[in-house]
Amino acid sequence: MTQMTTPGEARLQAMAAPEGEIAAATHTLVIGPYLTRSAAPRTGGGPADVSRSSEARIDEAAGLAVAIELDVTEAIIAPVSRIRPSTYLGKGRVEELAGRIKAEEIGLVVMDCALSPVQQRNLEKAFGCKVIDRTGLILEIFGRRASTREGTLQVEHAHLAYQRSRLVRSWTHLERQRGGFGFLGGPGETQIEADRRMIQERMTKIERELDSVTRTRGLHRESRARVPYPIVALVGYTNAGKSTLFNALTKAEVMAKDMLFATLDPTARATKLPHGETVILSDTVGFISELPTALIAAFRATLEDVIEADILLHVRDVSHVDSEAQAEDVGDVLRELGIETTAERIIEVWNKADLLDDSERTRLLNLSAQGRNDRDSDVPILVSALTGEGLAALSGRIEARIAKRRSTFAVTLAPEDGAALNWLYENAEVLDRRAEEAGTIHLAIRVAPEKEPRFLNRFASARKLSRAD
Structure with a gap:
């Protein structure tokens, strides 16, 4: 005889299922509600980034969803002439999408923008399914990937701060005490209201734990200062190839995948330069456009190696159609961290030369060659972390920058x-x-x-x- 499962038991079983299985079973629609070029200058808020193409932006949004194994059935662009305070999108577009979502049995809608709590709640009612915005999606990715104690605490704190102002069913962390996929179910609105005090208490506890972790990191820095080595930190847009470059320079085996946010927790390794100087190479989290402010603040301690580094390698994917816009986004985040992007310590690295077509590769090689005979040049270095092309020149440039202070x-x-x-x-x-x-x-x-x-x-x-x- 088959034993019947109660709704409550079914929900608990679903929560206990592997996150990958939950994601794979969630039909997801990614929507890019991008302001038109004529509307962006007149609009006082929202994503007014017209420096990159809508196609590239929706591809990135879909990539973020795929990065946590969601079943993305489609990614569509929904041009917006002006942002509606109640639903972000216009009434007609909301009704059109609602019919489509119902017909295709979509379980999750990802809006590639920043939604207010009211907009998120109203869209959920109209669509009849869960809705998350860009900030929520990035927080979920960070919750899934963070592995160190500090990284996990910082993600949890940022996620709690984000959820505290939202009376939506999007947080199960209080029940499971784990990050990732909080948007797929969770307590109802009444439960969220009842847990506001618990959320604040948890945030306060996390802040105390982070203070302790920060003090421990300070002791580690002091210990390292007694045996001082220059720090070389890799920064760049997510999926620019930082971890692959890190592995190539240090012969390490840090996870390096063609996937957004493959690296979240910082990794440091000692490596030697051509003349025997030892440096500490630090691989860091990738930056992204419209990175949630809460995460920039939360990961400030994680990015201490970037702030204190002697040299920054700004790694760029020059094969990407929006490489220039991505570089601007990285510059914006660095400036928020108080790092001047024209600083002498920054070396720009043009990565993924192996993916360029012949004409573009020749053009960039000619530009890079202008600094070939001057190791202290500010000209970017063209490399392929995958094939090893240009890595000797990069090591020489790092050495030359360090040598200037010796x-x-x-x-x-x-x-x-x-x-x-x-x-x-x-x-x-x-x-x-x-x-x-x-x-x-x-x-x-x-x-x-x-x-x-x-x-x-x-x-x-x-x-x-x-x-x-």
């Missing part, structure tokens, strides 16, 4: 002074080494500022060749 010295050693020679290789960069027939060794050495006093104390006869800038 002095070089000439050192002469007796042939039997192996201990001194070993010290130099361990604590400085050996730029040149020549030995006389009698065995005397002549070296050109580059020394970091913090190690210069120890170096001069040990090698008092060293002759300075050049000063740091």
Whole structure:
């Protein structure tokens, strides 16, 4: 005899199902309600980004949904002449979409814009299904991908802050204590109202835990400062190839997929430059247009390596049709973090050269070649993290930028002074080494500022060749 399942049991079983299975069973419609070019300058809010094509924007929105395995049945552009306060879209368009959603049995609508709580609630009533906006979708991706304790706490805090003002059925984190797919079900509106106090209490607790995590990170930074190495942080638009480049430069195996937000938690590895200098390479979360302000604030601690880095590698996917607009978005986020985008420490890396057609590749190679003979040039470097093209030139450029803040010295050693020679290789960069027939060794050495006093104390006869800038 088959045992009947109650509605409550069915709901609990659905919540316990693997997230991928839940997503795969959710027919999703992605809608791009983009302002027309004539309307954007006159509108006082909403997504007025007309620098990139609507086609590229809807492709990105669909990519965000696919990144968490949602079953995207279709992605459509819905031009908007002006934003309606109640439903964002016009009445006729809402009715048209409602019929389509019902006929195609859509379970989730993703609106690629920022919806107010009222707009979200009204669209849900009109469509008869769950509706989330761009902010909600990005928060869900972050909730699914964050793996470190700090990343998980920060995502949860941002998600709670977002949900606190919304009387919508889109939050199950209080029941499951896990991130991801909070929009697929959850308590009813009355339950959300009853849980407002619980949400605030949870946020307060998370803030205390984050304070503790931040103090721990501070201790780690102090520990690292005692053995100082330059920090080189990779920044860029999501899916620009940062993790693939990170793996190529460090021989690490960080997850690198052709997928938006494949990397959320920062990863750091030590690697050596051509002349032996050790640097810490840090892979960071990718940026994106209209990144929720709450997430920028929440991940500020995660992005500390970017803020404090000696050198930033701005990795760009030059094969993407909206590469220039993506670069502007990255610049906007960096400025919000207080990082000047014209700073001397930024090196622009044109990645994915292997995906360019012959004419475009030749054009960018010619532009990149203008700085080939000047390692300290500001000209971007064309690379392919996948094939290894241009990586030697990139390492040389990083080394040259670091060298600008270091002095070089000439050192002469007796042939039997192996201990001194070993010290130099361990604590400085050996730029040149020549030995006389009698065995005397002549070296050109580059020394970091913090190690210069120890170096001069040990090698008092060293002759300075050049000063740091």
